[in-house]
Amino acid sequence: xxxxxxxxxxxxxxxxxxxxxxxxxxxxxxxxxxxxxxxxxxxxxxxxxxxxxxxxxxxxxxxxxxxxxxxxxxxxxxxxxxxxxxxxxxxxxxxxxxxxxxxxxxxxxxxxxxxxxxxxxxxxxxxxxxxxxxxxxxxxxxxxxxxxxxxxxxxxxxxxxxxxxxxxxxxxxxxxxxxxxxxxxxxxxxxxxxxxxxxxxxxxxxxxxxxxxxxxxxxxxxxxxxxxxxxxxxxxxxxxxxxxxxxxxxxxxxxxxxxxxxxxxxxxxxxxxxxxxxxxxxxxxxxxxxxxxxxxxxxxxxxxxxxxxxxxxxxxxxxxxxxxxxxxxxxxxxxxxxxxxxxxxxxxxx
Amino acid sequence: xxxxxxxxxxxxxxxxxxxxxxxxxxxxxxxxxxxxxxxxxxxxxxxxxxxxxxxxxxxxxxxxxxxxxxxxxxxxxxxxxxxxxxxxxxxxxxxxxxxxxxxxxxxxxxxxxxxxxxxxxxxxxxxxxxxxxxxxxxxxxxxxxxxxxxxxxxxxxxxxxxxxxxxxxxxxxxxxxxxxxxxxxxxxxxxxxxxxxxxxxxxxxxxxxxxxxxxxxxxxxxxxxxxxxxxxxxxxxxxxxxxxxxxxxxxxxxxxxxxxxxxxxxxxxxxxxxxxxxxxxxxxxxxxxxxxxxxxxxxxxxxxxxxxxxxxxxxxxxxxxxxxxxxxxxxxxxxxxxxxxxxxxxxxx
Numbered sequence: 001x002x003x004x005x006x007x008x009x010x011x012x013x014x015x016x017x018x019x020x021x022x023x024x025x026x027x028x029x030x031x032x033x034x035x036x037x038x039x040x041x042x043x044x045x046x047x048x049x050x051x052x053x054x055x056x057x058x059x060x061x062x063x064x065x066x067x068x069x070x071x072x073x074x075x076x077x078x079x080x081x082x083x084x085x086x087x088x089x090x091x092x093x094x095x096x097x098x099x100x101x102x103x104x105x106x107x108x109x110x111x112x113x114x115x116x117x118x119x120x121x122x123x124x125x126x127x128x129x130x131x132x133x134x135x136x137x138x139x140x141x142x143x144x145x146x147x148x149x150x151x152x153x154x155x156x157x158x159x160x161x162x163x164x165x166x167x168x169x170x171x172x173x174x175x176x177x178x179x180x181x182x183x184x185x186x187x188x189x190x191x192x193x194x195x196x197x198x199x200x201x202x203x204x205x206x207x208x209x210x211x212x213x214x215x216x217x218x219x220x221x222x223x224x225x226x227x228x229x230x231x232x233x234x235x236x237x238x239x240x241x242x243x244x245x246x247x248x249x250x251x252x253x254x255x256x257x258x259x260x261x262x263x264x265x266x267x268x269x270x271x272x273x274x275x276x277x278x279x280x281x282x283x284x285x286x287x288x289x290x291x292x293x294x295x296x297x298x299x300x301x302x303x304x305x306x307x308x309x310x311x312x313x314x315x316x317x318x319x320x321x322x323x324x325x326x327x328x329x330x331x332x333x334x335x336x337x338x339x340x341x342x343x344x345x346x347x348x349x350x
Numbered sequence: 351x352x353x354x355x356x357x358x359x360x361x362x363x364x365x366x367x368x369x370x371x372x373x374x375x376x377x378x379x380x381x382x383x384x385x386x387x388x389x390x391x392x393x394x395x396x397x398x399x400x401x402x403x404x405x406x407x408x409x410x411x412x413x414x415x416x417x418x419x420x421x422x423x424x425x426x427x428x429x430x431x432x433x434x435x436x437x438x439x440x441x442x443x444x445x446x447x448x449x450x451x452x453x454x455x456x457x458x459x460x461x462x463x464x465x466x467x468x469x470x471x472x473x474x475x476x477x478x479x480x481x482x483x484x485x486x487x488x489x490x491x492x493x494x495x496x497x498x499x500x501x502x503x504x505x506x507x508x509x510x511x512x513x514x515x516x517x518x519x520x521x522x523x524x525x526x527x528x529x530x531x532x533x534x535x536x537x538x539x540x541x542x543x544x545x546x547x548x549x550x551x552x553x554x555x556x557x558x559x560x561x562x563x564x565x566x567x568x569x570x571x572x573x574x575x576x577x578x579x580x581x582x583x584x585x586x587x588x589x590x591x592x593x594x595x596x597x598x599x600x601x602x603x604x605x606x607x608x609x610x611x612x613x614x615x616x617x618x619x620x621x622x623x624x625x626x627x628x629x630x631x632x633x634x635x636x637x638x639x640x641x642x643x644x645x646x647x648x649x650x651x652x653x654x655x656x657x658x659x660x661x662x663x664x665x666x667x668x669x670x671x672x673x674x675x676x677x678x679x680x681x682x683x684x685x686x687x688x689x690x691x692x693x694x695x696x697x698x699x
Contacts, residue, residue: 051514187399192628193629195626214543221616254545260574260617262600263621264579278516
């Protein structure tokens with residue numbers, strides 16, 4: 001199990017994280033811009049957003065696989081951001097990653113047994129027999145047959161490969177695992193298997209998970225808390241049920257209503273926020289609130305000031321002026337506004 | 351068009367069979383697939399990867415040959431006219447004019463070296479024999495209709511100037527520029543973000559109504575099916591396993607695979623407040639198909655003998671078709687729940 005740590009101290013703390021990429025000609029791209037959150041021991045935080053939201057870069061920066069420009073990341077008592085690259089090595093044992101594409105994240109020239117053994121060889125002093133036992137155990141955890149150790153990745157389906165990738169991430173009993181879109185490339189039937197597998201692993205281990213995905217429904221299923229990103233910033237955080245059922249930011253509501261309900265009658269009659277416009281370039285983000293160019297409730301203040309994080313009924317925060325201006329929601333859900341007269345641009349609903 | 355086209359369905363596919371040569375021998379990727387699509391209807395073919403849904407769509411207009419495939423049997427009649435066996439040249443006049451296409455990845459379907467306006471105008475000129483000026487005007491009109499702001503200006507831009515969602519709109523403009531009677535859309539929203547997908551589906555629905563098109567829509571997502579389909583064909587391991595009008599299919603799926611796909615959706619689990627139910631095992635490889643019902647190794651209701659020996663026929667049941675011998679019995683929920691689910695995840699390929 002994990003090393004000794006105070007259960008009151010969050011396992012992962014991210015403070016004012018910024019990741020900037022130099023894109024030439026003196027231009028800078030703020031992929032992640034002032035993001036703060038924490039993940040408790042044994043907790044799963046879902047980080048949801050669309051392409052270009054900075055969610056994956058955030059995950060990479062937490063692991064120092066992308067270099068943070070500023071801000072701090074703590075794993076337990078260790079400040080990850082302060083370490084030199086040589087000092088990072090022992091940390092690799094404590095934090096792991098599962099990538100989206102199980103086809104490219106496994107080494108095609110190594111057997112499954114070798115790939116699972118490798119981290120044990122590098123990071124532990126276990127004997128060969130002990131390592132072998134750990135490999136078998138890891139395969140049990142992900143419900144794969146122990147006979148598979150001598151096989152190569154190309155003999156497995158996408159879902160099976162993702163099980164192997166999860167086994168490899170879990171084999172050192174890490175404190176934190178970043179899952180970057182782990183089920184997005186999988187078919188529905190396989191996706192549900194992997195989601196259930198992750199749920200089982202969460203129950204049995206003290207490992208903390210940062211679960212990054214674009215699918216709010218998947219995030220809702222696997223995460224106790226959810227954080228929503230848009231254009232490099234957190235727009236809403238809170239308990240997953242609250243974020244999903246009573247979103248307090250219009251973007252969260254739009255994201256939610258964009259997921260089709262598998263019921264033709266309800267899907268075709270429900271009120272939906274269908275967003276206009278495209279996501280602006282992160283090179284030239286809009287002034288004030290970054291979502292305002294696509295927001296059906298945008299007000300004057302939204303162009304002038306960046307909205308502060310406002311505490312929401314039922315837990316969490318949302319960065320939206322609607323809580324203090326216009327309808328003055330004061331921490332309530334934005335959903336009733338769909339029927340109200342606060343719309344500043346027409347809502348596409350049918 | 352012949353006079354037969356007045357009564358004939360827009361698209362009638364019968365026993366379509368497509369094979370590909372592989373090192374393991376000839377494999378059948380589409381196995382006697384039949385369906386009918388009428389004008390002004392949306393037919394969704396839904397299935398997971400490897401089900402044969404995309405190959406079905408591509409083979410309809412002779413686009414599998416270049417990929418090594420071959421239609422070995424069956425018939426594809428478009429407005430009463432047979433397409434199978436037609437020469438490439440004659441198919442070319444149908445493709446792009448009477449039948450439009452949208453693919454998953456718009457960037458690979460657009461030519462990066464030409465402006466989007468030129469590409470749309472070129473199709474209009476070729477198929478409609480329009481003048482340069484009229485073709486360009488049509489291109490601008492189409493870009494405007496798919497919601498590209500300042501279309502006259504944007505028509506002069508190259509594909510890489512557009513975002514992913516905008517490129518898919520350009521693709522739609524290109525596919526619909528010649529007023530096709532049939533649109534074939536192969537996973538057109540899969541590569542898009544969900545908010546962009548929602549908008550693209552709205553656009554497709556609007557254009558479908560305005561242009562009285564028949565749409566054949568290929569997708570893996572039953573949520574998208576619920577949003578857009580009139581009729582649904584479910585494919586598994588190269589075969590049709592169920593076909594039904596959309597409401598019937600969702601209200602009462604008759605095939606255990608369809609029911610399994612529905613239960614495996616995160617939205618279903620959240621809507622019904624139930625745990626997510628996975629379908630155990632993996633899709634079989636086309637050269638290693640199980641005997642009997644192809645779904646039986648993954649089916650919680652499979653019975654030895656009945657489901658595992660002889661091939662199962664597609665048959666009429668209520669308002670649809672189903673390929674399951676136990677479909678009637680499984681309607682009784684007590685019978686369906688009595689059986690234990692197979693052990694998850696231990697099935698080797």
